[in-house]
Every structure is written in C-alpha cells, then in structure tokens.
Amino acid sequence: MIVGVPKEIKVAERRVGLKPPAVRELVSHGHEVLVEADAGFGVGASDADYEAAGARTVPLAADVFESADMIVKVKEPQPNERAMLRNGQILFTYLHLAPDPEQAKDLVAGGAVCIAYETVTDGNGHLPLLAPMSRVAGRLSVQAGATALESVHGGAGILLGGIPGVVPAKIVVIGGGVVGENAIDVALGMGGDVTVLDNNVDVLDRLGRHFGPALTTIYSTAAALEDAVIGADLVIGAVLVKGARAPKLVTAEMVSKMHPGSVLVDVAIDQGGCFETARPTTHTAPTYVVDDVVHYCVANMPGAVPRTSTAALNAVTLPRALALANKGVVQALTDDPHLRNGLNVCGGLVTDEAVARDLGYEYVDPMEALAAL
Numbered sequence: 001m002i003v004g005v006p007k008e009i010k011v012a013e014r015r016v017g018l019k020p021p022a023v024r025e026l027v028s029h030g031h032e033v034l035v036e037a038d039a040g041f042g043v044g045a046s047d048a049d050y051e052a053a054g055a056r057t058v059p060l061a062a063d064v065f066e067s068a069d070m071i072v073k074v075k076e077p078q079p080n081e082r083a084m085l086r087n088g089q090i091l092f093t094y095l096h097l098a099p100d101p102e103q104a105k106d107l108v109a110g111g112a113v114c115i116a117y118e119t120v121t122d123g124n125g126h127l128p129l130l131a132p133m134s135r136v137a138g139r140l141s142v143q144a145g146a147t148a149l150e151s152v153h154g155g156a157g158i159l160l161g162g163i164p165g166v167v168p169a170k171i172v173v174i175g176g177g178v179v180g181e182n183a184i185d186v187a188l189g190m191g192g193d194v195t196v197l198d199n200n201v202d203v204l205d206r207l208g209r210h211f212g213p214a215l216t217t218i219y220s221t222a223a224a225l226e227d228a229v230i231g232a233d234l235v236i237g238a239v240l241v242k243g244a245r246a247p248k249l250v251t252a253e254m255v256s257k258m259h260p261g262s263v264l265v266d267v268a269i270d271q272g273g274c275f276e277t278a279r280p281t282t283h284t285a286p287t288y289v290v291d292d293v294v295h296y297c298v299a300n301m302p303g304a305v306p307r308t309s310t311a312a313l314n315a316v317t318l319p320r321a322l323a324l325a326n327k328g329v330v331q332a333l334t335d336d337p338h339l340r341n342g343l344n345v346c347g348g349l350v351t352d353e354a355v356a357r358d359l360g361y362e363y364v365d366p367m368e369a370l371a372a373l
Contacts, residue, residue, distance in 0.1 A: 001325040002032045004068025006061040007039040010075045012283035014042020014306035015313070017072035017093070018321070020053035022314045027054030031325045034064050042306040065089075070329075072321055074313065075300055076103055087111030088347070088373065090329050092321060094118055094133075095344055098245045098358040099272035107345045108361070113329050113373070117317065119243045119352060120342035127242065129320070129342070131178050132312035134267075136302040138182030138238065141265045142190065144296050145171070145234040148263040148287055154294045156261025158233050161191025168193050172228045174220070174249060174274065175238035176203040179267050181210075183236045188214050195228055225249060230257045237266040237274040243344075243354035245272040252276045252290075260292035269297040330370050340366050347373055 003026055005017045016039050018026070023033045033055040037047055047057045058064060065071065065084035073093035077085065082103065085091060088111065095116035097104045107114050117129035127134075142160070149169060151157035162168030171187045173180045176198035187194045188211060197220040198204050204217040218224050229235055229250055235258075239246050246268035255264070255277050266278040273279070277290045280299040287296050302309035320339055323332045333340040344352040346369035349362075356363035 001069045001328075002034060002067055003321070003325060004064035004071045005033065005035045005039055005055075006064045006071065006073065006081065007036045008042075008074055008303075009061075009078055009081070010300060010303075013075055013300055013303045015074040015303055015310045016040050016043055016045070016306075017074055018318075019043060019310055019314050020045050020049045020055075022318045022321075023050060023055045024053040025318060025322065026325060029322060029326055032056070034058055034068055036061050036064050043310045044307060070321070070324060072317070074310070075303075076100065077107075079106070082106040082110060085110045085112040088113065090324060091115065092117075092317070092324065094270075096270045097344055097352070097355045098243060099270075101359050104345070104350070104355065104359050104361070108348050108350065111348050112345070113343070113347065114345040115324075115329075115333075115339070115342040116243075116344045116352070117313075117342065119344060119354075120320065121338045123338065129313075129316050130240075132316055133302045133309060134178035134240075135182045136305060136309050136312065137267050138179040138236075139186045140301050140304060141179070141183050141236045141238070141267050142171070142186040142192075142234075144286070144298070144301070145236060145263050145265045146190065148265070148294045148296050149234060149261070151261070154261070154287065154289060155263055156233065156259065158261075160187070160234070169233040170231060171195070171234045171236070172197065172232040173236045173238055174198075174225070175240065176200070176207050176217075177238060177240055179238035179240070180236070181207065183238060183267075184211060184215060187236075192234075195232075197225055197228060226254055229254050232258070232262060234263045234265070237264065237268050237278075239268045239274040240271065241354070243352050245358050246274045248274060248276045250275040250277075255293050256291045258291070258293050261294070263294045263296065265296045267301065269299050273297060330373060333366065333370055343369070346370060 149155035
C-alpha cells in the first residue's frame with residue numbers, strides 16, 4: 001500500500017501524522033510512504049530523516065493525495081485537502097465531525113473511507129487514540145489557564161499556586177476523565193485549590209482515592225455546577241461524549257456571574273465546547289473576553305507541543321495504520337471491531353451513530369458500508 005503523509009496546514013499546527021521511526025516500520029512491512037516536503041519540521045524531523053527511514057519526499061500535498069492509498073494525518077482535513085480526497089481512499093486522522101457539518105458534507109460527497117482516531121475503542125471501552133492527546137490537553141489546560149490569569153493577558157492577576165500567606169487560585173475541573181485527571185494532577189502540583197465535578201460517583205471515588213484530601217470531589221448537579229463555576233478563578237471544561245457534540249453545561253448566565261478576570265479553558269471545543277459562550281480559537285489568537293471573563297478555546301491544544309504530542313500519538317496510531325496497510329481497509333475493519341468503531345464515513349455513508357444523529361444523516365451499519373466498497 002502507498003501511505004501518504006501531508007504537512008498539516010491548520011493554523012499553528014506543527015504535529016505530523018507519522019514520524020520517521022513510524023515510517024521505517026511501514027516500509028519494513030513492504031509499504032511505500034510518501035511524505036510532503038517539510039512535513040516534519042515542527043517535530044524536528046528533516047526530509048533527509050524521512051528519506052533515511054525509507055520514505056520518498058514530494059514537493060506538494062497534491063502529490064501525496066494523488067498517489068496515496070491511505071492518508072495519515074493529525075487534524076481534520078481542511079477544505080482544500082477534502083477536495084483532494086478521492087472515492088475509496090482511506091483517511092486516518094482526527095475528524096471531530098459532530099460539530100462540523102461542512103466537513104461531514106464534504107467527506108460524504110467525496111466517497112473516501114474516513115476513520116476517526118477519536119472514536120476507535122479498545123476492549124475496555126476506552127478511546128486509546130484519543131487518550132494521549134487528552135493527557136496532553138489536560139496538562140496544557142492548566143498551563144494555559146495560569147497564563148490567562150495573569151493581568152497582562154486579561155486575567156485577574158492571580159498566581160495559580162499562591163504563595164505562603166496568600167490563597168491560591170480556585171480551580172474547578174468539569175469532568176473526571178482523562179483530560180480532567182491530568183488537569184487535576186498539574187493543578188494540584190502547582191499548588192491550586194482544586195475541585196472536580198462529575199456525574200459518576202465511581203469516577204469521583206477513583207479520583208478521591210488517587211489524589212487524596214487535597215482534591216475536593218463534588219457530584220455534579222445543575223446547582224452544584226453553578227455554585228462552583230461562579231466562585232472559581234479558573235474553570236476547565238473536560239467533558240466528552242464519544243463522537244457527539246459536547247453538552248453545554250456552563251451557560252452564558254453563569255459566565256455573566258463570574259468575577260472579572262476569571263478564566264475558562266474549554267478543552268471540549270473540538271466537539272463544540274461545553275461552555276455556551278465558547279467558540280474555537282487558534283494558538284495565534286488563543287483568547288477572547290465575554291462579560292469580563294477570559295475564554296481560552298484553542299481547538300488543537302496539543303499542537304503547541306508537537307514533539308511530545310506526535311511521539312505519543314504515533315505510539316497508538318502506528319499499530320492500527322500497520323493493520324490497515326497490511327490487510328487492506330475492509331479486512332482490517334472486519335477483523336477488529338474496535339478499529340471499526342473509528343469508521344465515521346465510508347463511501348458516502350455515515351457509519352457513526354452519534355455523528356448521524358447530531359448532523360441529521362441516516363446511520364448505516366459499518367459492515368454494510370464496507371460490503372458496498
């Protein structure tokens with residue numbers, strides 16, 4: 001199989017779909033790998049590094065899309081990339097389709113076989129291809145929030161961890177999953193006064209046992225959430241519903257009651273965001289202000305640390321990419337129901353229930369769609 005790796009073109013996105021060691025693995029299995037020139041610049045990988053691993057570098061993204069049987073990316077394809085996809089071509093990347101009807105429309109029209117990292121599962125019901133970036137984003141959320149709290153960035157001028165004799169910032173984490181747990185870890189490590197809300201008592205019990213009495217755990221109700229948000233200096237939205245739009249848990253009214261200079265970091269913005277006042281931002285313009293509250297809603301947070309993020313991502317995507325290349329997409333997805341859960345669009349059909357429901361498409365069983373290829 002010919003595997004293509006284009007350079008990422010989303011604003012300030014410096015990750016890459018495959019690093020040279022991953023390319024070497026694919027080549028060792030008999031596959032050809034095409035890499036767009038300078039695709040690895042952000043992770044410190046030169047064209048010479050890729051060529052030494054056995055890849056062939058080509059000057060343009062169009063060269064990659066034209067020749068490759070499978071495209072391996074990081075972020076969702078941008079409009080000009082979607083226009084280059086062809087019927088039956090495999091796209092293996094993050095998609096986040098539920099809040100992005102235009103992307104879904106283009107992918108359905110194009111006929112490609114689109115496998116989303118974020119809906120691939122494992123035997124424990126976890127999301128193994130989403131988890132590494134969730135860990136990175138959770139940790140970054142506290143760093144971003146701490147910076148936004150500084151007065152020079154529009155915040156209230158509060159040091160997140162305080163100092164002896166001065167109280168630290170009050171940090172509220174909404175959601176105790178992978179993002180939330182990593183945010184809590186960093187926030188406590190920096191000395192913050194941290195509270196987590198979740199509607200799963202087992203999750204709260206696990207977090208309470210892990211972090212001990214330094215962490216306040218609260219069962220999430222509308223009243224408890226409002227009280228916590230209004231009194232917070234920093235709120236981190238860490239909510240996920242697999243494949244679907246994130247629920248709007250923090251209302252505009254709640255935001256209007258927060259004190260001036262407080263900060264919201266919406267890690268769920270890739271899936272539409274869990275704050276009613278949230279809208280996607282970029283690393284070049286990461287924040288905006290609503291009702292004197294600073295909003296940080298960067299849609300590709302892990303892109304700020306591309307070397308760490310790409311290494312972590314390749315560790316979980318490479319075995320699946322090898323399966324797709326070695327077996328072909330139909331056999332690979334037939335053999336592995338967990339990888340098959342990543343199939344979102346196939347030959348013009350929507351094969352993820354949450355995406356179909358949120359965007360108004362007819363849902364088609366993945367096996368039925370694969371049989372039609």
